[in-house]
Amino acid sequence: MNKGPANDVLLRALRRQPVDRTPVWMMRQAGRYLPEYLETRAQAGSFMDLCRNPELACEVTLQPLRRFPLDAAILFSDILTVPDAMGLGLYFEAGEGPRFERPVRTAADVRQLRTVDPETELGYVMNAVRTIRRELDGQVPLIGFSGSPWTVATYMIEGGSSRDFGKIKRMLYAEPAILHSLLDKVTQVTAGYLNAQIAAGAQAIMVFDTWGSVLTPSAYKEFSLDYMARILDSLETGEGEERVPTILFTKGAGTRLTSMVETGCDGLGVDWTTDLAEARRLTAGRVALQGNLDPSVLKANPEVIRREVGRVLESYGHGGGHVFNLGHGITPDVPPEHAGAMIEAVHALSPAFHQDR
């Protein structure tokens, strides 16, 4: 039986246990703002070549941890590995973002989707998880992840990124049964994929629902939240038979946070458009909260960064159950030392929020 990581402040915070300071990591912390990432990526070839190479995916996963005292590593991968494995043919067009060769448009397209054995078609991800765990050597926990079925389906149906989600919304309103059959398949594959990540060594799981908030509240429940809940229900225990903590993140969730608690997740990601004080009220203290510095703050300067970190900590307030993070991924134009200033500020300012009063 494995013991937990030496630094377990993230896992404790997600379980709402007492901690000495607020844990901190950054969405997209292994990314283009780091010159060493750009070097490794150039060495790998394309973005997907990097995802498919376990040694190099491990290397970029660990790079931010060598620079900064972060409390978690997050698997370097992409939410679109799942539909790629289902047969859609993922590729990246320069300046255009992700595209699919064979987008889903009809009931027949849904029927033709491949079932996926995660250790085969997505074996490169599991190999990356195992390699990272070995190299991390128990220092900090490793977060595995997937996209939400709704968010992944937007790319599968639109064929890539979208501004108004016209195709998937037309299907949602006019042919909901086809959309449900697609979401059902993506949910099954995603559950298997996350369970394989847990078996390979992921110690926490995050589900990214980037586009859930483009839906009406009732459509959000029917087409996004209910499928995320099914995934969480099907997750197996990790090492030492412990339940692996789970984090759901719907960007722009707002008052949807209240319904998200009902999935039984351990934590909710919160973007910067909702105050953590309001989020804490909406979730009635039943889950941990992760967030929520506006990533644009990192474009300013260390003094402003420290002030805004203080405002986020203040907004959550006293006590456990807070994981400091950005409200969305760090952007490529941020100087690495600004990310460092943010992490330093969390280390310096957060202990005051965890002392007995």
Add this chain to the structure above:
Amino acid sequence: MNKGPANDVLLRALRRQPVDRTPVWMMRQAGRYLPEYLETRAQAGSFMDLCRNPELACEVTLQPLRRFPLDAAILFSDILTVPDAMGLGLYFEAGEGPRFERPVRTAADVRQLRTVDPETELGYVMNAVRTIRRELDGQVPLIGFSGSPWTVATYMIEGGSSRDFGKIKRMLYAEPAILHSLLDKVTQVTAGYLNAQIAAGAQAIMVFDTWGSVLTPSAYKEFSLDYMARILDSLETGEGEERVPTILFTKGAGTRLTSMVETGCDGLGVDWTTDLAEARRLTAGRVALQGNLDPSVLKANPEVIRREVGRVLESYGHGGGHVFNLGHGITPDVPPEHAGAMIEAVHALSPAFHQDR
């Protein structure tokens, strides 16, 4: 002294007076989904040529009213006429949206902005308002509008449309005094612009804050809401010395709706990501609510459209104070008969929500 329009159901609803049925109009109702609009636009030349031609701007304003029994006309214009008049040089790049020749980046850029006499630099808008009022001949009220200072400033600083608002947010966090001086100038020009529209005959005013919700709640108050409040405070009375009803619309406002009420506006636009029942609770019945059908519903079919119109009416519930609208502008790919089906459904289904119980 002028009397009000023959059809005053919109004005009554905005004042939360009893009505027989829910009034209905559509954001961007004069637009590219109408073949007759495309014809007039081709005749005018560019989009800005159309805005600058009072006869043709009047023609496209009236086109949707010839097709559909709408309860309001809205001035055909653009929120970027204001910064154009302030000297930024607006142009439209094919497929790229609006651009400015001279974006604002420094304190010196702000100082160099021109003051604007709305009857001179923006006289073409006032001529359009007068022409439309003459042609409308008192049938339905005419809505005038502007952008919010924050939303207009995003274009002025970014130089056009943006995904992450990196430049204006860097200024907001690192050099807030420069941003405030810009917002102050835009607010002054916008107030004068809207007062000139009222003097020329606008019978209701809407302020579009398309990008307010990309801010944290506290930055929203400081950099967007407070400037909209200043504009509303400075509006003069219209014909017959009556206060002209005002509508604020922050896309994705969510819980910000509560603070928006404090501006003293008459109505709030609500997009489809917040239920009207929730919006009514957040605003405690102190304002009218306008919205909020997901514009994507219009891509489906008449049966679905009627069902979803019913759900929106149901969600607002019984009583006055509701103006039916889309949650955002109608998109170019909507068949005009689908817009007609929506309006017909509002006429058919809404009287039941206004009968004494």
